[in-house]
Each structure stands twice: as structure tokens, then as C-alpha cells.
Amino acid sequence: MSAVLPSDKPRPRLDGPEQPFWAGLKDRQIRVQRCDHCGRHRFPASRYCPHCHGPHSHWDAVGGEGEVESFCIFHKAYFPGFAAETPYAVIQVRLDSGVRFFSNLAGGADNAEIQIGMRVRAVFEDVDDALTLLKFRTAEAKP
Amino acid sequence: MAKAQAAVVGVGTTAYGRLPDYDAYDLGMWALTEALGDAGLKFEDIDGVIINRIPDYQRFCEIAGIDPQYVTITPGHGRFAAICIDTAISLVASGRCKTVALVYGNNGRSAGASYGGPEDSYGSGANGLWFPYGMTSPGAFHALMMRRHMGLYGTTPEQIAQVSMTFRNHAALNPQAVMREPFNLDTYLDARMICDPLRLLDYCLINDGGVAIIITAAERARDFPKPPVYLRGAALQTVFADSMFPPEDFWRGAMKKVTDRSFGDAGLSHADMSALMIYDNFTPTVLFSLEGCGYCGEGESGPFVAEGHLALGAKFPTNTSGGHLSESYMQGWALNVEAVRQLRGECGERQVSEAANVHYCAAAPVCSSIVYSRDAS
Numbered sequence: 357m358s359a360v361l362p363s364d365k366p367r368p369r370l371d372g373p374e375q376p377f378w379a380g381l382k383d384r385q386i387r388v389q390r391c392d393h394c395g396r397h398r399f400p401a402s403r404y405c406p407h408c409h410g411p412h413s414h415w416d417a418v419g420g421e422g423e424v425e426s427f428c429i430f431h432k433a434y435f436p437g438f439a440a441e442t443p444y445a446v447i448q449v450r451l452d453s454g455v456r457f458f459s460n461l462a463g464g465a466d467n468a469e470i471q472i473g474m475r476v477r478a479v480f481e482d483v484d485d486a487l488t489l490l491k492f493r494t495a496e497a498k499p
Numbered sequence: 500m501a502k503a504q505a506a507v508v509g510v511g512t513t514a515y516g517r518l519p520d521y522d523a524y525d526l527g528m529w530a531l532t533e534a535l536g537d538a539g540l541k542f543e544d545i546d547g548v549i550i551n552r553i554p555d556y557q558r559f560c561e562i563a564g565i566d567p568q569y570v571t572i573t574p575g576h577g578r579f580a581a582i583c584i585d586t587a588i589s590l591v592a593s594g595r596c597k598t599v600a601l602v603y604g605n606n607g608r609s610a611g612a613s614y615g616g617p618e619d620s621y622g623s624g625a626n627g628l629w630f631p632y633g634m635t636s637p638g639a640f641h642a643l644m645m646r647r648h649m650g651l652y653g654t655t656p657e658q659i660a661q662v663s664m665t666f667r668n669h670a671a672l673n674p675q676a677v678m679r680e681p682f683n684l685d686t687y688l689d690a691r692m693i694c695d696p697l698r699l700l701d702y703c704l705i706n707d708g709g710v711a712i713i714i715t716a717a718e719r720a721r722d723f724p725k726p727p728v729y730l731r732g733a734a735l736q737t738v739f740a741d742s743m744f745p746p747e748d749f750w751r752g753a754m755k756k757v758t759d760r761s762f763g764d765a766g767l768s769h770a771d772m773s774a775l776m777i778y779d780n781f782t783p784t785v786l787f788s789l790e791g792c793g794y795c796g797e798g799e800s801g802p803f804v805a806e807g808h809l810a811l812g813a814k815f816p817t818n819t820s821g822g823h824l825s826e827s828y829m830q831g832w833a834l835n836v837e838a839v840r841q842l843r844g845e846c847g848e849r850q851v852s853e854a855a856n857v858h859y860c861a862a863a864p865v866c867s868s869i870v871y872s873r874d875a876s
Contacts, residue, residue, distance in 0.1 A: 366617065366630035374628065400628055406740065426650075426745070428642035429695035430633055434615040438633045443695065446634045448643050448744060456744050458634040472650040489631055 364437030420478025509538025526709030527604030580831030581867030670821025732761030754791020778861030
């Protein structure tokens with residue numbers, strides 16, 4: 357029996373500016389904004405491009421491979437839904453497209469395995485019918 | 500080298516700790532009353548007011564019974580201490596105001612303020628985007644930076660501990676400090692992990708308290724009861740682009756800029772500094788600041804602090820009050836007051852002998868550097 361129901365954890369706002377991102381995870385894609393003017397990817401969402409200030413963009417799927425830039429291990433549970441999982445790790449990931457995310461390693465990974473610079477690959481973790489989270493698992497080194 | 504344009508002529512602080520009978524307005528009033536007394540001024544002498552953290556500027560001035568010409572209010576983020584001081588310098592140097600009062604009141608401890616969790620909006624405010632992953636709190640942001648620093652440069656927990664232990668030793672000499680019991684390395688290492696690699700003793704102390712500072716033009720500064728402390732240099736540099744994630748350079752680039760600009764204006768260099776006041780929301784910030792300001796080389800802050808340079812009596816006595824880690828988290832304000840008190844020779848057992856210049860700095864998405872001096876030039 358699981359002590360923690362997924363519903364005890366904080367949920368993101370699915371109908372906000374990042375709606376296409378969350379919908380994309382359902383489709384097993386990482387969709388982020390891409391500027392129609394300069395071509396740079398960005399996340400989270402903004403109407404204007406922070407790089408070239410252009411107003412037009414579209415949501416574009418990017419590859420799921422990247423690297424762990426850093427990590428930290430929470431011993432304190434700031435959210436009750438995480439209390440049963442402490443100590444749990446948060447990883448800072450940079451995808452090869454340059455887009456960055458905070459995330460976790462998917463199911464059952466040992467905190468001691470995490471290393472800065474290690475290669476990771478996206479995992480789409482279904483929480484329920486409405487929500488899928490972008491998580492990661494260790495991947496082979498870049499050929 | 501330019502002559503200083505502004506000076507601090509009054510400082511005031513409340514007690515720090517648990518003060519449940521005082522709200523943020525009361526704490527601001529208490530501090531302001533102290534600062535005006537220190538400066539030999541009356542409330543009606545204030546013609547500029549900059550409020551920080553106190554919820555409402557109109558209510559504060561109403562309580563103080565004052566009608567300044569100029570007023571503004573700033574968010575309760577620690578990076579704003581230097582911004583407010585920088586603005587006050589401009590106001591008095593330009594002649595737009597004669598006497599500016601900076602007033603800070605923080606009832607965070609009694610009001611149950613905390614960082615991390617559903618209400619946390621540290622940084623660029625991601626609207627809870629990372630909460631589903633359990634990512635929250637400024638402490639975690641600094642833990643991510645510290646972990647990377649450890650990976651890149653081999654910085655160790657034993658080195659980080661020196662920062663926290665040294666400031667506690669200083670606090671032991673400061674009657675106003677909230678935490679005054681010195682601790683050893685074992686105690687540091689045994690302290691509970693909050694967000695690995697950061698332990699309880701790497702975090703600042705949320706408390707109630709208030710601080711006020713009175714700034715006037717340098718040419719008027721000799722007309723006050725206490726010796727003036729001149730603002731010889733001040734500089735700000737924001738680092739906002741892509742700031743949802745930790746900066747790759749640990750804010751070194753921006754810290755170098757503000758140090759160069761403020762030291763340039765002051766005509767002073769590192770060796771001229773009698774003491775340092777380094778914004779210490781978390782221990783890693785001290786390491787990043789030492790590197791950014793150039794007190795040690797890139798990646799060398801771990802060994803540098805382990806050599807003991809931050810202790811009273813050493814080369815760069817730092818946070819002689821105990822800082823945010825041991826005196827109280829007054830979001831930069833109390834560190835600026837400590838700079839003034841050191842230069843006036845008011846620090847009792849923790850006094851730095853013949854203090855001539857003190858450097859305040861903060862490494863954050865707004866990097867800042869202020870040089871305080873006994874002499875105007």
C-alpha cells in the first residue's frame with residue numbers, strides 16, 4: 357500500500373501559459389516555445405522572446421536527451437506530499453537543445469547514483485489521466 | 500578618485516529575535532526613532548523616505564507623523580538593501596533630498612514567515628511550475644549551486660563549515676546576536692541536513708527586527724553628533740536573464756563589475772578593507788562573493804575560508820556581528836549598520852582595530868557592492 361497518493365503532491369496549472377507543454381507530455385513529447393524570429397527555444401512560456409523580443413512563436417518538440425548540471429537532496433519536506441519520499445533528489449537538467457528543467461530521476465533511482473555531468477533521457481511519468489510529469493533516467497554517454 | 504557624495508549620519512536597530520508584540524510598522528518606528536536619536540534629528544527633518552519590507556508606505560508615514568517630499572517602497576528581498584542605499588545616495592547627491600531615512604521592519608518570525616513550500620516565489624517566480632518535482636526554496640537553489648561548486652573545484656563541507664563557525668564566534672562577542680553559542684566542526688557536520696549539501700547551520704535565522712539608516716549629503720555630514728561614515732562607492736548589477744536557474748558563473752561576473760566600479764569610485768582596493776560585510780543568506784553565498792569580489796581566485800574560496808581569513812584579527816574580518824547566520828536575518832540592513840558601527844569604533848569586544856574602510860557586498864540576482872569609509876576621500 358502506498359503511503360502517499362499522487363494527489364497529495366502539488367500540481368502544476370495545466371490550463372496556464374504552459375498548457376501546450378503539459379499536453380505534449382501526454383503525447384510523449386517535450387514541447388517548448390520556439391521563437392519564429394530568431395529560432396531560439398524557451399521555457400517557461402512568454403509572449404515575447406527574451407533574446408530577440410519578437411512576438412511570434414510556436415510550440416516545438418525538442419529531443420529528450422541532456423545532462424545533469426547539478427542536483428540537491430531534500431531532507432526537509434516543504435510539501436506534505438513529499439514527506440514519505442525524503443530524502444529525495446531534485447536534478448537540474450539541460451537538454452541538448454539548451455532548454456533547462458528542474459526534475460527528478462524516475463522511479464526507484466538511488467540518490468547516490470546521481471552525478472553532475474551524467475547523461476539522462478526523458479521519461480514521461482503518468483500521474484493520472486490529466487497529468488504527466490517530465491522525469492529522467494540515466495542514459496548512455498554521448499557517442 | 501572622487502570625493503564621497505553621501506554619508507551615513509545615523510543608524511538604528513531594534514532588538515532581534517521573537518518580538519510578537521511588534522508588527523513590521525512598530526519595528527520600523529523603533530529603528531527609525533533610534534536612528535534619528537543617533538543622528539540628533541527630529542522626525543520632521545526627514546524629507547525622503549525609502550521603505551523596505553514594511554507593507555505600506557502611507558501607513559508607515561502616517562504612524563510616523565511625517566510628510567516627506569519623496570517616498571518610495573521596495574519589496575522585502577535582501578538584495579534591496581543596497582538598492583535602497585544606492586538610491587538614497589543619488590537623492591542626496593543630486594540635492595533632491597537633504598535627509599533620507601531608510602526604514603526596514605521585519606516581523607517574519609512572529610508572523611510565521613518561511614521560505615519554501617506553496618507560498619514560495621523565490622527568484623523569478625515560476626508560478627509553482629517546479630513544485631510537482633518537489634523543487635522549492637531559496638535554500639535549494641543555493642544547494643544546487645554549492646553542489647556544482649563542490650564538483651568543479653573540490654570544495655568540501657569542512658571548508659564551508661568555517662564560514663558558519665567563524666560568524667558564530669563573532670556573534671558570541673555581539674550582545675545583540677540571536678545565536679551566540681560557538682560550535683565546532685563535529686556539531687556542524689552533525690547538524691541536520693535541510694537540502695544536501697546544505698545543513699541547518701548553513702541557513703540564516705528568520706527573526707523579528709527593524710533597522711533604519713539616515714543618509715545625507717557628504718558636505719553636511721560633519722554637522723551631526725556622531726562622526727560621519729562616508730559612502731565612498733556603491734554599484735549595482737542585475738543578473739536577471741535566464742535567472743530561473745542558478746547562474747553558471749556563481750554571479751562572479753556581476754560581482755566583479757560592482758566591485759570594480761565601487762572600488763574605482765572610492766579609489767580603494769582589497770588591501771584597504773578593514774572588514775567585510777558579506778550577505779550571508781546561506782554559507783555558499785559568502786564563498787561566491789569572495790570569488791566574485793576578487794578576495795580569492797575562481798574556485799579558491801573553500802581553501803581561502805579554511806585558512807581562517809574571515810576571523811576577527813585575521814586579514815579580512817567578515818560579518819563581525821555574526822551576520823545573517825548568527826546575528827539575525829535582517830536582509831542586508833544590519834550588515835550595513837555593522838559597517839557603520841565598525842567605522843565609528845562602536846563595536847566593543849568585536850571591534851576591528853583602526854577600522855578605516857568596510858566593504859559590503861551581496862551576491863544575488865541583483866549584485867551589489869558598497870564601500871564605507873571613515874574619510875571622505
